[in-house]
Amino acid sequence: MYSEKVMDHFQNPRNMGEIENASGIGTVGNAKCGDIMRIYLDIDEDGIIRDVKFKTFGCGAAVATSSMATELVKGKTVQEAMEVTNKAVMEALDGLPPVKVHCSLLAEEAIHAALWDYAEKNGIHIEGLEKPKSDIHEGEEQEEEEY
Amino acid sequence: MYSEKVMDHFQNPRNMGEIENASGIGTVGNAKCGDIMRIYLDIDEDGIIRDVKFKTFGCGAAVATSSMATELVKGKTVQEAMEVTNKAVMEALDGLPPVKVHCSLLAEEAIHAALWDYAEKNGIHIEGLEKPKSDIHEGEEQEEEEY
Amino acid sequence: MEGFIYLDNAATTKTAPEVVEAMLPYFSEHYGNPSSIYSLGAESKKAVAEARETIAKSLGAANNEIYFTAGGSEADNWALKATAEAYASKGKHIITSRIEHHAVLHTCGYLEKNGYEVTYVDVDENGILKLDDLRKAIRPDTILISVMFANNELGSIQPVREIGQIAREHGILFHTDAVQAYGQLPIDVDEYRIDMLSASAHKLNGPKGIGFLYIRKGIKTRSFIHGGQQERGRRAGTENVPGIVGLGAACRRAFERMEQKTDRERKLRDYLIRRIEEEIPYCRLNGDRERRLPNNVNFSFRFVEGESLLIMLDMKGICASSGSACTSGSLDPSHVLLAIGLPHEIAHGSLRLTLGEETTKEELDITIAAIAEIVGKLREMSPLYEDFMKKNG
Amino acid sequence: MEGFIYLDNAATTKTAPEVVEAMLPYFSEHYGNPSSIYSLGAESKKAVAEARETIAKSLGAANNEIYFTAGGSEADNWALKATAEAYASKGKHIITSRIEHHAVLHTCGYLEKNGYEVTYVDVDENGILKLDDLRKAIRPDTILISVMFANNELGSIQPVREIGQIAREHGILFHTDAVQAYGQLPIDVDEYRIDMLSASAHKLNGPKGIGFLYIRKGIKTRSFIHGGQQERGRRAGTENVPGIVGLGAACRRAFERMEQKTDRERKLRDYLIRRIEEEIPYCRLNGDRERRLPNNVNFSFRFVEGESLLIMLDMKGICASSGSACTSGSLDPSHVLLAIGLPHEIAHGSLRLTLGEETTKEELDITIAAIAEIVGKLREMSPLYEDFMKKNG
Numbered sequence A, B: 001m002y003s004e005k006v007m008d009h010f011q012n013p014r015n016m017g018e019i020e021n022a023s024g025i026g027t028v029g030n031a032k033c034g035d036i037m038r039i040y041l042d043i044d045e046d047g048i049i050r051d052v053k054f055k056t057f058g059c060g061a062a063v064a065t066s067s068m069a070t071e072l073v074k075g076k077t078v079q080e081a082m083e084v085t086n087k088a089v090m091e092a093l094d095g096l097p098p099v100k101v102h103c104s105l106l107a108e109e110a111i112h113a114a115l116w117d118y119a120e121k122n123g124i125h126i127e128g129l130e131k132p133k134s135d136i137h138e139g140e141e142q143e144e145e146e147y
Numbered sequence C, D: 001m002e003g004f005i006y007l008d009n010a011a012t013t014k015t016a017p018e019v020v021e022a023m024l025p026y027f028s029e030h031y032g033n034p035s036s037i038y039s040l041g042a043e044s045k046k047a048v049a050e051a052r053e054t055i056a057k058s059l060g061a062a063n064n065e066i067y068f069t070a071g072g073s074e075a076d077n078w079a080l081k082a083t084a085e086a087y088a089s090k091g092k093h094i095i096t097s098r099i100e101h102h103a104v105l106h107t108c109g110y111l112e113k114n115g116y117e118v119t120y121v122d123v124d125e126n127g128i129l130k131l132d133d134l135r136k137a138i139r140p141d142t143i144l145i146s147v148m149f150a151n152n153e154l155g156s157i158q159p160v161r162e163i164g165q166i167a168r169e170h171g172i173l174f175h176t177d178a179v180q181a182y183g184q185l186p187i188d189v190d191e192y193r194i195d196m197l198s199a200s201a202h203k204l205n206g207p208k209g210i211g212f213l214y215i216r217k218g219i220k221t222r223s224f225i226h227g228g229q230q231e232r233g234r235r236a237g238t239e240n241v242p243g244i245v246g247l248g249a250a251c252r253r254a255f256e257r258m259e260q261k262t263d264r265e266r267k268l269r270d271y272l273i274r275r276i277e278e279e280i281p282y283c284r285l286n287g288d289r290e291r292r293l294p295n296n297v298n299f300s301f302r303f304v305e306g307e308s309l310l311i312m313l314d315m316k317g318i319c320a321s322s323g324s325a326c327t328s329g330s331l332d333p334s335h336v337l338l339a340i341g342l343p344h345e346i347a348h349g350s351l352r353l354t355l356g357e358e359t360t361k362e363e364l365d366i367t368i369a370a371i372a373e374i375v376g377k378l379r380e381m382s383p384l385y386e387d388f389m390k391k392n393g
Ligand SMILES: Cc1ncc(COP(=O)(O)O)c(C=O)c1O
Pocket: C236, C237, C238, C239, D010, D011, D070, D071, D072, D073, D074, D076, D101, D103, D148, D150, D151, D152, D177, D178, D179, D180, D200, D201, D202, D209, D211, D326
């Protein structure tokens, strides 16, 4: 059901781990829904993401999107990182099954949450960044009524 | 679905044919229901059935019961022939499938109809013989309601 | 069973050995549940997807418009009951024909007991739906027209294009029971404006116990079998993977060779009809001579009863049928033969011979001789024939 | 697929080669329609009758109390809907459990939309029905109690004898979904006072797409699939003869070797449970330790999500499942795990391993090592584990 890219990132997740004294940490999702992502960012004075790590509790797609999202923001500026959308993550993974699209949203949201944390800690404003939602599980694609 | 006896009488019907100037002829059943039996009796002055023939339009069981019924009455007295019931015919054939029981009733009825004709022609009364019904297709075994 | 002649292909067909071959790996090797996540399940899933695609293509449909069922009867029940439920707020009137298979007729009977009204449109003496009567039957609360593609007893092919057109014009859904036609006639659901279509694998050299319902995208429907999420949540139950693979293989096979096969059968059919008409007196061809399934021959032989004829044919190793296979055991003559106006006693003497891909001319020659002999013998035995000959002979 | 370890026998089983062997002649050789009159049909009819007898005997039932269906889901749908219809005049209340298969639960949902009331009785923390709650749920208008024989996820065996007794005392019909239990546990319908019972062949090394519903004689019922006169007019559709023969063969086979097979599996099961409990921290056995199907093992591993675990096991060639095979693809954890009171995050980390007749101790040893490694790896990756260790480590 998963593309080869997804399977590769699931089997060999990039940037898995923690960063001590991270510039920003964001945790999104909830265990009730079966996935939680945490992103650690190490951002230097020039606003460049020097390092990024993730931890994820969730399905194969959740792990793979976390991994891919970290790859996509690594070395980027904060503003560039803001442009890493869930679509970009999905495309980079050669697509996701429809029921798993929410994982890519979660990855986008996790990056944003970590950036928010960084912004708050440093009292700066990041263009276009909103306070992260606590739960992004809404509006899943639904089959038509069943009975 | 049929016993070997039934198949034998169907394949090699005994006494099939007509009798010219028969002492009594009886025809029962109707084409609408898919079976008609006609019995010809040749009865001598002592009331003994010297010869009997049948013609039948109908299913395998209809042919076999006609054939067996003629066998059972042949050489009998009229009173003895009255005792050839549908049960006797069925037993002699090693049984019939439930949906085909009506054929044995038809055979009994055909004998009675031929006897009735003989009695009328000769102005005699046969103990226990009633005027034949014109249609004996009633009260077939039914499965319980279907919907 | 050696050396028998099988002429009952409308009842069921021999599963083609290649079809069985295609199914075999899915019993004991790739036996994974297609809904499971591991690779063993993925193989089953792929096989199911391929079969679905083959079938969709054969009808000009999309893959997700094909839903597997346990056969034609389930597909018919589903189509009618689910549509009735889903559209009850629009209306409760259904139109069908007098010559449908019992899977449609008895479902209609069930719906009638549950507050729906059903109009049964007549057919002409050849078993073809009367389109004018269909038009007249339409009401504002009509939600569904269900007319079979071709009849199982007479082989008569219905004016499906016209029915589809009429249904579309009135905004009424059109279901067709194509159990007999699918695999024998080319069908394009868009061209014929078919909204739902039932088919069954065992009529086209596929296995028994598997079929499908085509449901046009956008149509409101309901599940018939509730439970797991199989078939996009529409038809629950662990997928019958070998059956589905068999259906797909049978479908591919049937469509590849359709023209060649039906040409061949049409010729054999016409040969059989001609010789019976020439050689056996007091017979009548039932059904339309032209608009007829390539493999169907149906005759009534006067003064003769069908079951006797069948048993005697069987004793000569010839498998045939008298009316629908489903109704044997019942005493009434088939509703289809009565619908074309045959009197009961003639309807009782009907014989259906349905050819298959393995049928040969030699087999037909043997069959014709057998029928002639048996009909003669049974007429000798028939009081009806006696009466007729005394009057007219 | 070579060298994989199949531990998902509750989802579906490998069709035993002897079973396939038994089916084979009915595809291309004895392919006659059992309803037909000729000898070719008689052979199919006989094969169907023999399978029916085998099944009837296995349950202490009469032959004419067994009705073939396309599987467990159809049997469940039929039992519930037909009973609801037939007894609507007596009442419209049905009792079932919270841990039924979706084939029962979604059918109940459908009935609720159609004017019936359903009470869902709770289970205890081991997944065993609370009999007191069942008793309290009974009302004068209760027409049916439907409780499964054994649960498909937890393997928990329900107090069927007591339920049957309670139902009988109150003059209420008792249906049991025995899809998981049939062929694993001895079942006598009279002893357990079961009025209806569903089973499916593919759970006992038989083919997919065939099952049966037992209906006690004398119970009012209705057809679910209307049409031809098959199954004594109760279930229309040309009989799936190879499937029925396969079901019969699988049943005979399962009952012949039941004791020996289940003894063996029970031992392996307990070995697997013991080693996982000893070797993997933060795990929890779900389901009752004693009243449990001989082949079922179900664990929750904290801080770990089920799908990831399954995919990693699959990469090592191990087939397992997380909750019911039917619900994969859904995002909610299984209703069964929630019903026994597991918090969502723990329910998400559940793993079901169901053994089969070919499972070996060596396979289990490999599986245990794989689980230990994967659970370790996933915990390394888990923010939940990180938080937990920071707090408690
Ligand atoms: C308890 C239970 N009931 C019903 C079913 C449905 O059976 P089937 O998939 O054969 O329709 C299953 C298995 O999927 C089951 O485990």
